[in-house]
Amino acid sequence: MATILNTLFTLSDEQAMWRVQQHADEDAFAQLVHRWEQPIRNLCVRMTGDLHKGQDLTQEAFVRVFEKRQLYQPDAKFSTWLWRIALNLCYDEQRRIKRRSETAMENAEGETVIELVADDDSPVEQAEAGERAAMVRQALLKLPETYRTVLVLRHYEGLKFREIADVLDIPEGTVKSRMVEALGQMERLLQNDVSKI
């Protein structure tokens, strides 16, 4: 019964966004932030390889959602719009980094990203897991943006190929082709890193 009532009285993302758009409804906006804060943060951290930048970009993404609320098309899926906003912010950030001749690798080597490893592993296992995670992160940052985007959205964020096609506004077949290329490049990058170790 409680579930049914919750379903009846819980706004969908699109309904909540409509309220934000029409009435600048703070409660509806808070609901959207609550639902999407974590996925967007994960996306931004994985796209930039930097925890703090990822968090800043996440905050900026929601600020932009609120600022640009009048541009939201009520018949469009909210999440598609939100992913697109967050991705554009990540792209802008990457370009700023390039302009400053500041590689994401340098950031990745700092202390800003802390890898989460299982607590029940031994210290040696934890160290190895951390090393593998750092290797993956660095390899991912070497991946061209086009392929990294598809890989992060599909593999880490769990979007369907169809949804990714909508977010990027490209054919679904192109998304899958990019995914093939992304996995292939990652395989090579990881093998190189392993051989260096």
Next chain:
Amino acid sequence: MKHPAQEEWMDYLYDEAPANERAKLSAHLAACPECRERVQGWKQTMTTLDTWQPITKTAPAFNWFPVIRWAAAAMLMVALGFGLSRATTPQVDVAAVQAQVRAEVAAELKQQMTATMVEFTAKQDKLRVEDQQQLVQTLRQMEAQRLADLASLRYDMESLAMSAQLIPATDNERLTAQSGNSK
């Protein structure tokens, strides 16, 4: 042997292939060492990708309140300062507010009543002056009328008096005549 397109394997690896497609791909995989090796390589990469879980234990929660705060501030800036002060006041002393409102209302009423009284008095004074003028004029008219009536009455009285002086003689003469006849 015809191999499935690489894009088809993506559907297979990420469980997006329909059941019949998945069955066909599984059958092909069992029979094709080349594709099996290829798919195994992808699976290995996917497993390695899973080792990076960058959600940190120390990550502070996203503070989205500035968004709301800025939006609210923008709206409140447009709104009246009165609303702002009231909205940001954490606790309101109802009795004090009531007393203040009461005093303000009383002062306002007093001011309005004073203004009304002044206006009323001015109107009354003006009316009184007009009444006095009207009364004086009426009295003058009455006095003039009275004088005119008096003059008319005097004329009539004098006329009557003159007539009276004539009538008694005639009457005496007639009475004397009558008395002589009777004797």
